[in-house]
Amino acid sequence: MMDKHTDDTSWINYRPEDVEVHRQSENREWTPFFWAILKFMCLFYHRVVVPRKRVCFSCSVDRFRKRSRAGVVERPERYDAELDPLLVAHEYQDAGNESRPWDVESRGEISPLVARDSCPACDALWWNRDGVTKRYTEREIGVGRWNHRGSGALSSLLLLGALTIIAYDIVNFMKELWGQPDLILKLMRKLTLYIVLLVYPLLSLCSKLRSLLTSRTPSFQWASALNARYLVKQAQVLDIGNKGLPQKMFFCFCMATPLLTAVYRFLIFTVISGCGFQVTTILTSIVGIIFNQAFGLYLYLFHLLRVSFQRQFNLLTLYLRDHEGEEMRCGGAFFSTIVDFHCFKGLVNLSIFVMFPAFVFAISSNLTYQYMLANSPCITGNPLNMNISHHSLRLAWSEIILSLGSYLVAIGGIQVDYVFNNFVTNLLHLRSSEHRIFWDTLIKDINHVTQDSYFYLVTIIFSFISIFLTFNFSSQDVTDLVVCNTTSIVCV
Numbered sequence: 001m002m003d004k005h006t007d008d009t010s011w012i013n014y015r016p017e018d019v020e021v022h023r024q025s026e027n028r029e030w031t032p033f034f035w036a037i038l039k040f041m042c043l044f045y046h047r048v049v050v051p052r053k054r055v056c057f058s059c060s061v062d063r064f065r066k067r068s069r070a071g072v073v074e075r076p077e078r079y080d081a082e083l084d085p086l087l088v089a090h091e092y093q094d095a096g097n098e099s100r101p102w103d104v105e106s107r108g109e110i111s112p113l114v115a116r117d118s119c120p121a122c123d124a125l126w127w128n129r130d131g132v133t134k135r136y137t138e139r140e141i142g143v144g145r146w147n148h149r150g151s152g153a154l155s156s157l158l159l160l161g162a163l164t165i166i167a168y169d170i171v172n173f174m175k176e177l178w179g180q181p182d183l184i185l186k187l188m189r190k191l192t193l194y195i196v197l198l199v200y201p202l203l204s205l206c207s208k209l210r211s212l213l214t215s216r217t218p219s220f221q222w223a224s225a226l227n228a229r230y231l232v233k234q235a236q237v238l239d240i241g242n243k244g245l246p247q248k249m250f251f252c253f254c255m256a257t258p259l260l261t262a263v264y265r266f267l268i269f270t271v272i273s274g275c276g277f278q279v280t281t282i283l284t285s286i287v288g289i290i291f292n293q294a295f296g297l298y299l300y301l302f303h304l305l306r307v308s309f310q311r312q313f314n315l316l317t318l319y320l321r322d323h324e325g326e327e328m329r330c331g332g333a334f335f336s337t338i339v340d341f342h343c344f345k346g347l348v349n350l351s352i353f354v355m356f357p358a359f360v361f362a363i364s365s366n367l368t369y370q371y372m373l374a375n376s377p378c379i380t381g382n383p384l385n386m387n388i389s390h391h392s393l394r395l396a397w398s399e400i401i402l403s404l405g406s407y408l409v410a411i412g413g414i415q416v417d418y419v420f421n422n423f424v425t426n427l428l429h430l431r432s433s434e435h436r437i438f439w440d441t442l443i444k445d446i447n448h449v450t451q452d453s454y455f456y457l458v459t460i461i462f463s464f465i466s467i468f469l470t471f472n473f474s475s476q477d478v479t480d481l482v483v484c485n486t487t488s489i490v491c492v
Helices: 007-013 032-040 057-069 077-082 085-090 112-117 120-124 151-177 181-216 218-226 228-238 248-272 279-322 327-373 383-411 417-430 436-445 455-471
Strands: none
Touching: 032 228, 032 279, 057 085, 057 120, 057 327, 085 218, 085 228, 085 327, 120 327, 151 181, 151 279, 181 218, 181 279, 181 327, 181 383, 218 228, 218 327, 228 279, 228 327, 248 279, 248 383, 279 327, 279 383, 279 417, 327 383, 327 417, 327 436, 417 436
16 A cells, blocks of 8 residues: 655645645646647647636536526526536536636636635646646647637548548449459458548547537547547646657657558559559558558557556546545546546547457458469469569558557557556555445446446457458459559558
């Protein structure tokens, strides 16, 4: 058990009524790399990313009850919207008619009135990396230059354009390959790549719909994890202003690998195949770089969120330890953290459901293709064709290994449940006999977060399908991969 008097946890003894302006270091602008990631990935939607104040769910319910009694709430759907913790946290935190407890231009100072009357759970929504309530403004962290007027519309249009490009390519090769038994292998190799590239723009667009339709999308709670407000709130515990992005080496890896694979693909298209430089080849390579970079940064966001929750759970563990037994004080901070993590977990699980079967199909189809090369007279009888086919296989395997490896590093495993399980284990170790009811209540309330998913069932089903298809690829045409006037090599 950790020492209760450790110096580096002295911050946790702060109480809201004693909060003063915490100025051990001035707020610094966050690294522009963080904002560039959000901009490139079209994550900006709300005009205000950092709200004037953050209100916990309990305080929001109290305010909603008062407005309902006063007859302010007229539309029935507002009941669903304002009683959804994620909507409260990331969609309705900047309501225009409510009083402002602190000025947006005050550089983060907490007025004596707010400090005295503030809710502990609301204060916890502003924790920095040391667990100190540290408010900040958009000007201080430097988001204003990146989230300009029209950013939300521009992001939505770019995502729609990306989905249109992918849909156009899918329709084109489906016309060519659909319904031909000897072309199933090529169809699978193409589909696996496009499915993986389709994941991020589709889920990000769902996040925009979540912000637009709010209570009309109750099954899209996971989409809040791709909300810029959500990401900024989670990133505040990482001290990005002073330390920059976490795991800079992994960030560089996520940026470099898509570029290297795109260059390799371009060389296969032009130099190795002897087809020469063509306008379509160059444009296809550029588009491929953009989509692959977006997927790499999507995995880096997984890593950033995972690290932030590990830090936040550590802060929450210390907070609960020093205030055990104070249910009213601990409940709000505990609840908001659990809800945010459940949102992140939902996004990860949904991505796994789509990507992991695609990886299984990709591995199966590439293994089958590799063994079938030896039985193709067109390939084995021509050294150039054999060279092109071998390079295309190396490219396909490198993309599979790098993508799957990046995902495992980003999450720290196959699923992200272990982060939460470690937190629960720490709570079990901290549980004391004097406050056993307090600890048992907390642990009981979070059992729904650890519910089993259908991930393993889906994985097993698709694995068996892949094996079945592999054994039935007895006669497949692989010769078009070496024809100069085709784009098949781009899609392996």
